[in-house]
Amino acid sequence: MSDIPKVIDDASELRAFMAGVADAPFLALDTETTGLDPLVDKVLLIQIGTASRQALVDAQALTPEELTVLIPDEQTLVMHNASFDLKMLAGLGLPIAKLANASVVDTMLTEQVLRNGRQSELSNGRVGLNILAERYAGMTLDKSVRGAFTAMNHISEMGEAELRYAQRDVEATWKVFATQLPMIKSSGLLRTIALEGRACWSWAEMERRGFPIDSEAWKALVTSASDTRKEKRAALDEAFSEVAPRDLFGQCSINYDSDQEVLRYLGMLGLELQSTREQKLKDTGHPAALALIAYRTYQKIVSTYGESFLEHVHAQSGRLHPRFKPIGAKTGRASSSEPNLQNIPNGSEFRGCFRPSGDRKLVTADYSGAELRILAEASADPVFIQTFCEGGDLHSIVASQMFQTSVSKSENPELRSRAKAINFGLVYGMGAAGLAAQIGSSVDDANRLLDRYFRQYPAIRGYLDNSARAAIRNGYAETLAGRKYWFIDRLRKGDDEHSLARMAKNMPIQGTNADMAKLAMARISRAFANRHLDAFLVNMVHDELVVECAGACVDEVREIVVGEMRSAGAEFVTKVPIEVEVNVGDYWSH
């Protein structure tokens, strides 16, 4: 395309263009914005089209209603990093119901799914549009042009270079997907890629809407932790007093945050350790080691969850707008950053600081025992299946069968906790040494326990061993939805085979959990939009979804969330019921 397409600034012209491309199997869409923040930055240009025909649309010249024609009812929209464009379009005012129901495919996520784990031979795992355009379409995209947009207020400031850049972006996106399409079909990854596309709107909404936080309450917790840290540090100084160096004022000058230093001074106290991790410190039982553990608890709070955490509060919304990576982990799990909302301390007051204003509510729902239900499904173990179908307590049942005595949460709880440690550990591919550390037994005893466990549940052993063998044989592990994680590169690189076997056992379970949670998110967001509810997702923590809604619709919201989470789980797990625990409150809690 050598000619510069003219910019469309008229609704009828846009409708005419869309009619002209109505028979294309899919349309690529891209936006040029003044920045990355949908609450602050503006959409300058929206590009849409195919490999041969592209339109550049002045986003400011048309009303949101006029722009809705960009989202076709029948055609799939292909975007690179779709959640970004979707949140910017939502910020521009395009109707939520329209955006939520768009058929979306994301070329970036598609690339991640297609290559998951075998990236190293090409581009080192990078999935930028410029990389894919080069690889799949032989196109060179000059990303340096993009910087120019940040300084602009209006499309009229765009010169020929910028317009050409914008045009080539959408053309490249279309061509990239055209190349990916046959790979999707032949790889058996259609279901996974469709799932990722469906969830894009949910990620967009979570990032744009943000998670409500009571900053003052948070600060109070940090201040309190900071005071306690000071006390714990004084106790530490006391415990190290015989060996501590002193500064000019007689103050102890050990840096307790330096593992090197701590190990050195512990050695002077007669404790020769190789590591300062909590379990090792605890094992010594030494007062100095225990004092260090106490200090670390508060140091962690003040550093990771301290004042710097609140720097992420948005000046305009007063809320946290994290970045979600839909495929943050090779298993298929998502991740969150800036800030990470998936590692907020639980069982403390911190979660209580996340509260919406007014009479709005948070609906918190989590899959209960999802990974063990997935293990039951995948292994088809009869005892696991029967227990979950009858609503029994799996850990107690397993313990009573292993130890030939009656076990419940109140009867022989120590046997139940041993069974629980094994049940959960197996999901991680745990061995005897790990179990021994977990339950505080000898490795021999742990071995005997595992033997007994596997004799009782041969289907579990068979399934896990087969997962590991299949991964070595096929070069990949896969979830119940067919999401794959290739081990080729790691095998070639000479990674430890036992480590690979553990990953191969864990990935199908952890990944299936991620698959069902993502499907639930996608369905929940659409249900809210279609019923025009004042409700939206605000966080997801792997097997837990958090929704904010108006108090008036909280009952309907709860029903949708629970219903969609259950039915999404049932798409993958059919032999046992998938159960959801839900809590409604003024703040985030289980």
Next chain:
DNA sequence: GAGGCACGCGCC
């Protein structure tokens, strides 16, 4: 002073 790595630890 920036960048990268290891460690330790918060979550599931």
Next chain:
DNA sequence: AAACGGCGCGTGCCTC
């Protein structure tokens, strides 16, 4: 030495 899967972040510490 550890021996349990997946993340992101703060800190120390090293290199450039």
